[in-house]
Amino acid sequence: MSKTIQEIQQEIVDEFAMFEDWMQRYEYMIELGKALPLIDEKYKIDENLIKGCQSKVWVHAELEDEKLVFTADSDAIITKGIVAILIRAFSNHHPSAIIEADTKFIDEIGLKEHLSPTRANGLVSMIKQLKMYAVAYQTQLN
């Protein structure tokens, strides 16, 4: 049985709890960013760009066996790390689970500062976009 979104989020929270300072946290995020699987180049188009980010973020969503799979990329590595965390938490789940999932874990891993809606990296916009995809695909499944 695959893990629930909440279980994955808890895993991420536990991983981040091991770090002693911001520098280790950011180094880990940068690593995650570098490890983010590549998005198909054909999806790096303006329609897939998330608005509200100082760096460019492309997100693509596809339905596979009633599960929504996200792929993404960014031209900035920290942003890529944040996207990687989001994708790990939300990708490969049923759209209804994605719609219902909360995002408190972002706060718990010490990235609260990125949650402000005015923050230039647009983490809020990214979460909104993932949920919008889920809503769109959910209506397809109904």
Added chain:
Amino acid sequence: MSIATNNIAFNVDEIRKDFPILNREVNGYPLVYFDNAATSQTPKQVMYAIVDYYSNYNANIHRGVHSLSQEATDKYEGARKKIQQHFNAGKSHEIIFTSGTTHGINLVASGFSSILKEGDEILVSALEHHSNIVPWQMLCEKTGAKLKVIPMNEQGELIYESFEELLSEKTKMVFLNHVSNALGTINPIKKIIDRAHEKGAAVLIDGAQAAPHIKADVQALDVDFYVVSAHKMCGPTGVGVLYGKEEWLNKLPPYQGGGEMIATVSFEKTTYAGLPHKFEAGTPNICGGIAFGAAIDYMNSIGFEAISRYEEELLDYATLKLQEIEGMKLYGTSREKTAVISFNIEGLHPYDIGTLVDKMGVAVRTGHHCAQPIMDFYKIPGTVRASFSFYNTKEEIDRFIDAVIKAKSMLS
């Protein structure tokens, strides 16, 4: 650290005591504030002017017979006079209080909509801030006039020869900044103003980035309009001034209707008040205007010659140190520039660098700096911009350099 200028010692340690914010910590580190081109910090003297206004003589101006109103009016008009003297305007009513540079530009652009006609041309420089491009685009849409752009070279300097080629009898106005916000380039405005006047074109100079570093003499420049914001020169946000030659200000129609800008009103006809009130509809930012005056006093007490000499020292020091970092690319390398450094490190995104140095207490700006055409020119998404002020130190530059090196090693 102190250097002698005009026989007065410039002592940065003493100056820093005037800025309480410089003592705070950010993310556990003492703050290094290098985003001065976005907004400058506020000295106690200016804060005191604000507290004094609200504590002692807060009242509406120009219309009360009571003493408080009179006091507030005197102080507000006194600030106008200080600003007039600072920029060496011929008359105090040539100084119009605005909410800032953008407001000043829009006021002039809006006024010119009744003067321009189809076939007329407007020249803007490729170094402009968005606020100096959009109002003219809107004006062109409205009037049928054409917008033409004076190009820049790789160093971030305007190409003067191209300006000469674009300038013609059709040119009715020329707009450019005195100093570029993204690159710090100081434009040869005197030469451009004189040449534009020969063809009968008016010139508006955006002085927002120049005002904290250079004392502009509007009469010597013979400029038609010059706009600035208080918050770039140690004053509060939400206030600025437009200098306009009297003949021009008389020619332009009022920008907004309301109180203060009228002489008489009946339902048949309203006659407008004289300058400067014609352009100052409604209750103005009284406290802001007075605090702007205090900021001008403060900066003059240090002296602009001392300020620009010291800032140049900081700029040279930081430029040398940054260039030692491998993969460093500096943008805007004009010989005439203010204390602004725009840069990227090969292979790294400016946003990543900005985020990490912030974690180390260093405030810089990242992004396109509201000057996308410049970023398009260099084919980059943006830059990291460090901009210095007279209250910064070489020790802070060392901290900044260390933070950039640390960020680079984390990102590569």
